[in-house]
Amino acid sequence: MQDFIQQLSGAIDQKYLLTQEEDKAPYLTDWRKRFTGKALAVVLPSTSAEVAGIIKLCAQHQVAVVPQGGHTGFCGGATPDNSGTQIILNLKRMNRIREVDVANQTITLEAGCILQAVQDKAVEHGFLFPLSLGAEGSCMIGGNLATNAGGTNVLRYGNTRDLCLGLEVITAKGEIWNGIKGLRKDNTGYDLRDLFIGSEGTLGIITAAVMKLYPLPISQWTTLVACENVASTITLLNLFQKRASALLTGFEMMTRESLDLNEKHFPQMANPLKGNPPYTVLIELSDHESEEHVRQLLEAILEEAFEAQLISDAVIASNLSQANGFWHMREHITLAQAQEGANLKHDITIPLSSLESFIQVTDALMRDRFPGVRIINFGHLGDGNLHYNIAPPLGIDPKTFNEFNEKQIHELVYDQVERCKGSISAEHGVGQLKLDGLRAHKGKVAHELMKTLKRALDPQNILNPHKVVSI
Template sequence: MTADLMGRLRQVVGPAGVIDDPGEMAGYASDWRNAYSGTPAAVVRPGGTEEVAAVVALCAEAGVAMVPQGGNTGLCGGAVPDHSGRQVVLSLTRMRRIRDLDLGNQTITVEAGAVLQSVQAAAAAAGWLFPLSLGAEGSCTIGGNLATNAGGTGVLRYGTMRDLTLGLEVVLPNGRIWHGLRGLRKDNTGYDLKQLFIGAEGTLGVITAAVLKLFPGVQSRAAAWVALPGPQAAVDLIGVLRELAGDRLTGFEIMSRQSVEFVLRHSTGARDPFGDRHPWYALVELGDTLPAAGLDGVLESSLGEAFERGVVVDAVVASSPAQAAALWALREGISEAQNHEGPSLKHDVSVPVSRIPAFLERTDRALGQVVPGIRIVAYGHVGDGNLHYNLSKPDGSDDDEFRARAGDLARVIYDSTSAFDGSISAEHGLGQSKRGIIADYKDSHELELMRGLKQLIDPQGLMNPGKLLPG
């Protein structure tokens, strides 16, 4: 990148807004797991939408590629530059303002760099709820949540970011601003353009702000840890809960015994809610806007009905918020606990909810044939068909030998996912980790349409190149 361009960028964002020292750029040059890294030409940190637009226009004029980046908490390398030293990281972390809170319209307007937890807090302070919740909520940003269409633990009731978003403000690849910050729930005037940018991983433009839906605050909750004989029981239990609890079912997570074993082994203070081991578990949560909704009774009666139907083996209903938090800690500690067991090969897939049991049976068996003794850490938001299907090496085996089988093992999982009409990426995106294989699993006509949109909106190919779309 030329000295002239660097100087002009500094004029736009100020001297402190451009970082070109290699040491200071290190935190922007790799992801939080250090699984992906690159060499940025510079890191540019604009402080507002007009500055983003000016930066994008300058880079477009110079033919310099840009990599939009938020909290950099992704798992697929989608916000990491390549090693060419010619890409600019466009960090949105200075843009954290809550622009508007419209309680009459039940919306909150926030900038892309706002941390998810701060948006949750702003809504809660006004007595409302922004329901997106996930493990990285203390550091991930709204822009990244939108770029990957994040889902999290509340999808069952509230949906993904596509469902939670009413309007967007986007800087296009030529530096023009699309002012789409409309808080309308009904707008039948043509294409829903915002949906082009949600889930696009920054390849079509830079999301700078969003109008998000709010919901009445949850005043009462009830949670239970449930022992299940197998995955089919989890699917059956969802049916019972929907039948008897209706929309009050806000969370339903499934975990294999192997997943829980790792947490009990490595997480300080973790305790098994049951004395006996069980092959599968579910974490169930009900929520209501009424402060005294009697949810413990609803949950207990629902589980009692499930027990009568032979769906549930055992269950523990949390008797306090602290006990509920401890149950959630078992679920949320799985990913970190698995890292203590050596290489963790992580996969994020989805299949129709009704086909989850057959998918798990087939895929578990196939993986065991490739690597006998492999430890499968399966868990996730089974209510929407999303499974985190992670793999750990057999006890006592070599780390490097296991890593060398990563491609073969991924193919087993993705082939099985495709056979069950699923998706090889449910909520983490494609980034650079899956762009090379997506063509094997996505309809060619879909890919042709996607490439056509990319060419139309970003003809120079400067927005986050090397991500999402196959080469």
């Protein structure tokens, strides 16, 4: 491997080639501290040409590459294995905004751009970049595209895939595919863009993208409402979709257990609704008309919901600070779980028509088979995406509990996902965590097609091997 490292040092400035253990350490463990690997080296390129040159060397020497952005994923997709023979290709230095096209309402940017920086740049030009998620202060666009991230605005604007118009990708041969086009219609052959989005760096390495921008809303109104059961939350969603249509930009569900955990670790995040109801729903309306227009609409819909006994309490944010506080409640649930200790996460999608059945049946089975477990269930109700997480009973060591029960708990949840015709991965990707589960979930035909694609685009299996699909 010494010859490979020597050639690698000729492809990139020496100070951006990390081979010492203390220098590599920050890149080897994922955000949840669940996965830790070893790496031959960490490489920090600054241009697509440098990435291409590095991949060519890896292909010549048959060295595997693990692409990495902000390293905020939950499934170990950006963490190397324990062989010590792989290199990490971290793209954080590729953080340039190449162009903001006001007329075309697009932004062209590199994979290492921090999501929040992209949001801020859009605002500078009078636009909204709607992708928004809890890790937006550290996650990067390349990782968002690689996992097809979702977030809180999917209901109105779609997943990351729906926001992308064009890509620049480095292939397993080290060739640069220049698909950087800001076209909303391009019906010329196979859709290569969508092939790479969501592939987690296993088919090619995304180095740049053209993303959609939207006009900034003139006004936004945010409210928290109390619901007694899942059926009421779904009926409430249908009511808001019927009355507010495209103005509905957020519809998040949080259970009493999730907000109790929030308050335990962040007392300032206490639920302002009376008694912390069984289900708290966070709703946002965004409008391009006057503030008065959307305020009146929100109040009218809430009044109808009260009359229909869908909700028992509501608090409308009176200013931007309070609205941000409502959203921080939602976003801090994940942080509260981390403070509480290791937990078993399930990022799933369920058809709304089956959501009540899934929660009732799965909750009952979980509590029957694992007495005392705490179910931290919250998520993007508007698109059926639940974060169905399991914490051990109080007083039991989380690591010990997970070690003995993880396999059975995952199987229980995924069996119910299958029963409801859902998905075992909604927005977090597959990585290495769900590799085995994916085989069973996708079925033989789909899994073989995925392996065929992998072999065709990466015949040496050097791009993020043993993630998503194994060949």
